[in-house]
Amino acid sequence: MKKYITTSHKQTQKLGEDFAKKIIKIPLEKSAVVLGLSGNLGGGKTTFLQGFSKGLGIKEKILSPTYVILKHFKIIKPKTFSNFYHIDCYRLKNEKDILELGLKEIIENPESIVAIEWPEKIKKILPGNITMIDFKFIDKYKREISFKI
Ligand SMILES: Nc1ncnc2c1ncn2[C@@H]1O[C@H](COP(=O)(O)OP(=O)(O)O)[C@@H](O)[C@H]1O
Ligand SMILES: [Mg+2]
Numbered sequence: 309m310k311k312y313i314t315t316s317h318k319q320t321q322k323l324g325e326d327f328a329k330k331i332i333k334i335p336l337e338k339s340a341v342v343l344g345l346s347g348n349l350g351g352g353k354t355t356f357l358q359g360f361s362k363g364l365g366i367k368e369k370i371l372s373p374t375y376v377i378l379k380h381f382k383i384i385k386p387k388t389f390s391n392f393y394h395i396d397c398y399r400l401k402n403e404k405d406i407l408e409l410g411l412k413e414i415i416e417n418p419e420s421i422v423a424i425e426w427p428e429k430i431k432k433i434l435p436g437n438i439t440m441i442d443f444k445f446i447d448k449y450k451r452e453i454s455f456k457i
Pocket of ligand 2: 425
């Protein structure tokens with residue numbers, strides 16, 4: 309695990325942007341690249357994904373949606389990946405709702421990158437090869453962010 313300390317919103321976005329640049333270099337596999345972002349509310353998961361999507365070349369803003377569970381963004385060619393999905397399971401009670409939104413099919417597509425906030429809420433249906441990113445709240449502006457790659 310690599311551990312990073314960020315001391316601002318901007319730094320966490322930049323870490324996410326750099327992380328995306330590593331992910332897009334991964335050759336396509338048999339199924340999607342799935343990221344699980346865990347840690348408390350306000351830990352910086354959505355902030356990290358704002359930079360991450362920027363690193364994928366996506367122009368639209370990533371928001372912390374109150375009622376949206378799943379949002380799809382197109383990744384513009386010539387990148388190998390073509391879809392980015394932002395999933396926030398915070399409000400889910402169980403796996404059923406997300407299955408109805410087609411999560412299984414989404415994960416089967418090798419050209420997709422799927423970032424899931426609160427993955428522990430749907431752990432029964434997560435693939436085995438998920439890459440975890442952990443967020444710890446240290447103080448008002450300080451976060452500890454750790455991941456393997
Ligand atoms: N170092 C930091 N990294 C990320 N966010 C920070 C940092 N310092 C302060 N913040 C603030 O903390 C909040 C993080 O919110 P958000 O990214 O939505 O968290 P989560 O998605 O984990 O609930 C934002 O209001 C952001 O401005
Ligand atoms: Mg969030």
